[in-house]
Amino acid sequence: MSLQLLHKFLIALLLLGSLNMTHGQEGSLSKSSQKIAVDVLLEKAEKAVQNANYDEANRLINSATEIAKDSTIHAKAQMVRISYYINTKQLQTAREAIEMVTPYLQKTSTNYAELLLLETQLFIHSDLIVEAETALSMAQVILIQKPNSSLSLTQKLRRAELDIKIQNYDSAQKSLLDLLPTLLNNRQFYSAAKAQLDLSNLLFINGELPASRDFLTQSIMLSEKYNFNFLLKNSYLTYSQLLKKEGDFENSITYLEKFTALNETKNSSLQITAIALELDKLKKSNEALEVSNLLKTEELKGRDTSYILLCVFITLLSLLTLSLFKNNKLRAKSNHVLEDKNSALIEERDRAQDAAKIKADFLSTITHELRTPLYAVTGLTHLLLDTKPRNDQKEHLETLQSSGEYLLSLIDNILDFNKLEANKVELEAIPFDLNKRINDICLSLKGQSKDQNNKLHIQYDNDIPTRLQGDPVKVSQILINLIGNAIKFTSDGDIYVRANKVDNTSNKCLVHFEVEDNGKGISHEKQQAIFENFTQEGSSTTREYGGTGLGLAIVKNLVNLMGGDVKLDSKIGRGSRFSFEIWFELPDSNKFFNENHFPSIPNKRSKTNTITDTYDVTKDPEPEIIITSPVVSDKKTRKQEISKEDVISSKPATPSELSNKLILIVEDNKINQMITRKILEAKHFTCEVANNGDEAIQAAKSKKYDLILMDIHMPITDGKEATKEIRKFDREIPIIALTAVTLSESEKDFYEIGFDDIIPKPFKMEEFFEKIQNAFTNYEIL
Numbered sequence: 091m092s093l094q095l096l097h098k099f100l101i102a103l104l105l106l107g108s109l110n111m112t113h114g115q116e117g118s119l120s121k122s123s124q125k126i127a128v129d130v131l132l133e134k135a136e137k138a139v140q141n142a143n144y145d146e147a148n149r150l151i152n153s154a155t156e157i158a159k160d161s162t163i164h165a166k167a168q169m170v171r172i173s174y175y176i177n178t179k180q181l182q183t184a185r186e187a188i189e190m191v192t193p194y195l196q197k198t199s200t201n202y203a204e205l206l207l208l209e210t211q212l213f214i215h216s217d218l219i220v221e222a223e224t225a226l227s228m229a230q231v232i233l234i235q236k237p238n239s240s241l242s243l244t245q246k247l248r249r250a251e252l253d254i255k256i257q258n259y260d261s262a263q264k265s266l267l268d269l270l271p272t273l274l275n276n277r278q279f280y281s282a283a284k285a286q287l288d289l290s291n292l293l294f295i296n297g298e299l300p301a302s303r304d305f306l307t308q309s310i311m312l313s314e315k316y317n318f319n320f321l322l323k324n325s326y327l328t329y330s331q332l333l334k335k336e337g338d339f340e341n342s343i344t345y346l347e348k349f350t351a352l353n354e355t356k357n358s359s360l361q362i363t364a365i366a367l368e369l370d371k372l373k374k375s376n377e378a379l380e381v382s383n384l385l386k387t388e389e390l391k392g393r394d395t396s397y398i399l400l401c402v403f404i405t406l407l408s409l410l411t412l413s414l415f416k417n418n419k420l421r422a423k424s425n426h427v428l429e430d431k432n433s434a435l436i437e438e439r440d441r442a443q444d445a446a447k448i449k450a451d452f453l454s455t456i457t458h459e460l461r462t463p464l465y466a467v468t469g470l471t472h473l474l475l476d477t478k479p480r481n482d483q484k485e486h487l488e489t490l491q492s493s494g495e496y497l498l499s500l501i502d503n504i505l506d507f508n509k510l511e512a513n514k515v516e517l518e519a520i521p522f523d524l525n526k527r528i529n530d531i532c533l534s535l536k537g538q539s540k541d542q543n544n545k546l547h548i549q550y551d552n553d554i555p556t557r558l559q560g561d562p563v564k565v566s567q568i569l570i571n572l573i574g575n576a577i578k579f580t581s582d583g584d585i586y587v588r589a590n591k592v593d594n595t596s597n598k599c600l601v602h603f604e605v606e607d608n609g610k611g612i613s614h615e616k617q618q619a620i621f622e623n624f625t626q627e628g629s630s631t632t633r634e635y636g637g638t639g640l641g642l643a644i645v646k647n648l649v650n651l652m653g654g655d656v657k658l659d660s661k662i663g664r665g666s667r668f669s670f671e672i673w674f675e676l677p678d679s680n681k682f683f684n685e686n687h688f689p690s691i692p693n694k695r696s697k698t699n700t701i702t703d704t705y706d707v708t709k710d711p712e713p714e715i716i717i718t719s720p721v722v723s724d725k726k727t728r729k730q731e732i733s734k735e736d737v738i739s740s741k742p743a744t745p746s747e748l749s750n751k752l753i754l755i756v757e758d759n760k761i762n763q764m765i766t767r768k769i770l771e772a773k774h775f776t777c778e779v780a781n782n783g784d785e786a787i788q789a790a791k792s793k794k795y796d797l798i799l800m801d802i803h804m805p806i807t808d809g810k811e812a813t814k815e816i817r818k819f820d821r822e823i824p825i826i827a828l829t830a831v832t833l834s835e836s837e838k839d840f841y842e843i844g845f846d847d848i849i850p851k852p853f854k855m856e857e858f859f860e861k862i863q864n865a866f867t868n869y870e871i872l
């Protein structure tokens with residue numbers, strides 16, 4: 091140790107000396123001192139190279155080069171530098187350095203041999219095998235001439251190295267095995283460690299793993315001891331492979347890690363670059379990741395928003411569904427309740443309808459049943475009155491007759507009202523003469539009017555077309571009720587019946603009707619109420635005038651049915667005026683009537699030039715004239731269209747003429763048969779009776795009758811069926827229906843079947859004979 095310290099001390103002195111020399115005392119260091127100093131520095135530099143401490147090695151070599159002024163010593167320093175370049179893989183620099191040094195060395199000198207060995211090493215590393223062989227051989231020649239044990243060992247190591255390179259493993263292995271003891275003995279530990287490593291590799295290649303492991307262990311021991319880091323690193327790698335081969339993976343990894351650790355130390359800058367690159371990559375991937383994360387976050391946010399919206403939507407939908415469900419349930423429940431109520435109401439309605447129908451049918455039957463005895467009462471009273479009774483008897487008979495007629499009108503009213511209420515009334519559209527209708531009504535009410543000492547005035551506008559199309563039965567019924575009331579509630583007064591045209595189109599005409607009286611009048615308070623069912627002005631009215639309070643209700647309903655409205659203008663004590671307007675269609679037949687100027691009402695009251703005619707019925711000197719006046723019926727009007735001579739030539743019929751007229755009475759009821767026959771026979775007609783429709787057909791076939799009076803409601807074959815049959819073989823014989831045409835029946839139907847006229851049953855005598863007279867167009871029945 092003390093020798094070593096002394097040695098170091100000397101080196102330090104030399105170094106100081108060499109530094110001083112460089113600062114002005116150039117060439118003052120002797121050649122031997124230079125050689126010692128350079129040898130020390132180079133020896134240290136070689137160790138630094140072996141320890142892979144290349145910076146230190148470079149610094150020491152530079153110092154040695156600066157000191158070495160002698161060319162030989164400088165060359166030696168340069169050779170250490172070349173060795174340094176080769177070990178640090180600076181091959182090109184090493185080549186340049188060799189070329190620079192070569193001129194300064196003698197080609198037979200050991201220094202040159204040493205340079206050739208370096209060159210051999212360079213060629214092996216540069217894969218220049220031939221050049222390496224050449225350089226090695228040349229070195230060998232020199233060393234044979236100038237033996238040098240250290241260089242000879244180096245030369246043999248280079249040979250082994252070249253053998254390995256050219257895969258001459260056996261030779262290399264043999265050489266190294268030979269060299270190893272000598273190297274160890276000479277304390278050339280770096281070369282020994284390298285030889286051991288190479289041997290280990292060669293044995294590994296040969297599959298001699300235990301031997302390989304032995305050499306490797308030795309190599310590692312030496313390398314660790316002397317810090318031959320380059321060799322140690324390679325030894326670790328070989329050892330790792332060896333352990334892996336032996337199946338000791340755990341230790342293989344440990345040695346691989348050791349190799350990596352040394353490798354990292356050595357290539358720290360590269361590693362840093364690699365790590366930097368890696369880091370960069372990572373950063374980039376991080377950025378990418380961040381971007382994708384951001385996108386994902388956004389997407390997630392979007393998804394979140396969508397999710398929230400979806401949740402809200404689903405919640406709302408659920409709530410909606412729930413409320414709908416509840417609503418539906420409630421609705422279903424209320425629907426159920428409503429359905430129940432509906433079906434209950436339908437049941438009620440059906441029941442009510444059934445009840446109404448039963449009521450209507452009942453009333454119809456009752457009225458029909460009542461009519462027959464009433465017919466007997468009124469008919470027989472009429473017959474009795476014709477038998478010139480005593481005055482007191484006559485008074486009773488007249489009361490009996492008016493009571494019977496009152497009962498009949500009451501029954502009619504109830505029946506009509508019943509029909510109206512049951513909505514069974516339908517409007518007809520048949521051509522009729524309004525003027526004639528009004529006159530007929532007035533004629534039929536003339537008696538009543540006279541009883542009250544009233545004057546009945548008709549004011550008819552001749553601008554109204556002769557023929558109107560509508561429902562004459564209903565118009566008549568309205569007027570009968572209004573005129574009847576006017577007569578009833580007026581005494582010693584005037585009743586005006588007016589019909590005026592207020593508007594017309596090419597096929598329609600609006601007629602304004604008025605029934606005015608100057609009777610007792612109606613109080614303002616009661617004016618609306620009297621149109622209600624069963625309403626009269628006061629209880630005293632019933633006592634004084636009778637009545638049911640149905641008449642005006644029927645009027646109102648019928649006028650409304652025809653599209654009009656009843657107006658009332660009345661003052662107590664001053665009288666009343668009922669008015670309404672109805673549109674009528676105009677039938678084509680008007681053309682014919684208007685062109686031929688046929689009078690549609692009796693001549694005696696026609697003032698065709700004036701717009702309004704006034705016909706004072708009561709001024710007629712003979713009351714009977716009303717019956718006998720040539721009032722033109724629908725039937726007659728139709729005949730007029732054929733021959734106006736019939737009207738012009740009409741004259742009173744003599745009893746003998748009438749006795750020649752054979753009338754067939756078709757009637758199932760014995761009382762009715764008897765009464766009708768007696769009434770007709772009283773007028774000198776000859777009568778026969780058929781008890782039903784079949785008998786009537788047979789009679790009509792077997793005998794020629796002048797007239798058939800046909801009852802409608804009969805068992806087996808009724809009046810309609812019988813008439814149809816008779817019309818099949820006799821189209822000429824006049825057939826008059828004896829029936830009450832109710833509001834629900836159609837007059838038109840009767841005419842279509844083949845009836846010539848209708849006499850309402852129970853008939854009023856005036857009307858009865860008027861109709862019969864019309865059947866015998868040439869006669870007046872007096």
Ligand code: ADP
Pocket residue numbers: 571575576579607609610611612620625626627628631636637638639640641642643666
């Ligand atoms: P009825 O005549 O059967 O009582 P209406 O319905 O025809 O039934 O008449 C109802 C009431 O209106 C009558 O009772 C009467 O008080 C009143 N009335 C109807 N027409 C007249 C009139 N022209 N003058 C005075 N009062 C009338």
